[in-house]
Amino acid sequence: METYIFILFATLAVAAAIGMITSRNTVNSALFLVLNLISVAGIFLLLKAQFLAVVQVLVYGGAIMVLFLFVIMLLNLSDEEQMLSKFSVRYAVGFFLGVIVLSQLLYAIASITGTLPQIHPEMERVGTVETIGDALFTVYMLPVLVTAILLTAAVVGALLLAQRKISGKVDK
Amino acid sequence: MEMDWYLGLSAVLFTIGVIGVLTRKNAIVIFMCAELMLNSVNLTLVSFSAQLGDVHGQILVFFALCVAAAEAAVGLAIIIAIYRNNLTVDVTRINLLRW
Numbered sequence: 022m023e024t025y026i027f028i029l030f031a032t033l034a035v036a037a038a039i040g041m042i043t044s045r046n047t048v049n050s051a052l053f054l055v056l057n058l059i060s061v062a063g064i065f066l067l068l069k070a071q072f073l074a075v076v077q078v079l080v081y082g083g084a085i086m087v088l089f090l091f092v093i094m095l096l097n098l099s100d101e102e103q104m105l106s107k108f109s110v111r112y113a114v115g116f117f118l119g120v121i122v123l124s125q126l127l128y129a130i131a132s133i134t135g136t137l138p139q140i141h142p143e144m145e146r147v148g149t150v151e152t153i154g155d156a157l158f159t160v161y162m163l164p165v166l167v168t169a170i171l172l173t174a175a176v177v178g179a180l181l182l183a184q185r186k187i188s189g190k191v192d193k
Numbered sequence: 194m195e196m197d198w199y200l201g202l203s204a205v206l207f208t209i210g211v212i213g214v215l216t217r218k219n220a221i222v223i224f225m226c227a228e229l230m231l232n233s234v235n236l237t238l239v240s241f242s243a244q245l246g247d248v249h250g251q252i253l254v255f256f257a258l259c260v261a262a263a264e265a266a267v268g269l270a271i272i273i274a275i276y277r278n279n280l281t282v283d284v285t286r287i288n289l290l291r292w
Binding site for chain 1: 197198199200201202204205206207208209210211212213215216217219221222224225226228229232233235236239240242243244245246247248249251252254255256258259260261262263264265266267269270271272273274276277282
């Protein structure tokens with residue numbers, strides 16, 4: 022049963038990823054990415070990481086993708102014409118490097134396969150909000166506070182970068 | 194259920210992200226492919242964490258999510274600023290600093 026659920030989510034994730042990089046319309050790409058993120062959240066659930074599955078849907082599928090869609094709406098982009106119609110060195114090099122990366126990754130995985138056991142029995146306890154919160158607010162207290170500073174800096178930086186006055190010379 | 198299937202799925206997703214970054218021209222799509230790669234690395238971390246029964250991998254994924262959120266905000270602001278100046282997000286036509 023678990024295998025079938027994994028195959029369902031994995032197929033969905035890979036198909037959505039391929040759809041994302043092949044669709045002309047940017048909005049379609051963003052929606053395919055949402056589908057991909059949600060299926061990866063399902064795989065997190067299969068790995069008994071409940072907290073991360075919920076956070077994945079909320080933060081990635083919710084907040085970040087809404088931000089992407091807002092920016093796409095703001096820029097009002099038209100569809101790309103001639104995305105794959107003519108052959109160029111760019112696509113050949115990109116595809117070639119992609120195949121190299123995939124073969125390296127699969128080679129690295131194949132060298133350790135067979136030594137990997139099943140899901141650890143401790144995972145029933147480890148993936149819950151309780152355990153993660155316990156670790157976050159005791160051992161990892163300082164990194165959590167640094168993350169707060171990082172997010173504040175990101176908000177301030179984003180506001181500063183996206184404000185109108187900074188691009189003074191072009192007024193169209 | 195063997196764990197290497199999860200790692201293989203993560204590798205495939207990462208590779209699709211790499212191919213997208215290398216072939217697409219739209220800056221927003223390139224950015225989304227970067228998010229896809231981050232997410233596949235998160236999948237690797239979670240599967241190793243599930244294999245070892247260790248919470249630290251999931252903590253690392255949590256911080257990676259925070260960094261991804263910050264990166265998305267700043268990166269999209271940069272894309273908006275580039276669009277204001279150039280009226281395009283086509284990375285082949287943004288060549289001011291290109292050699």
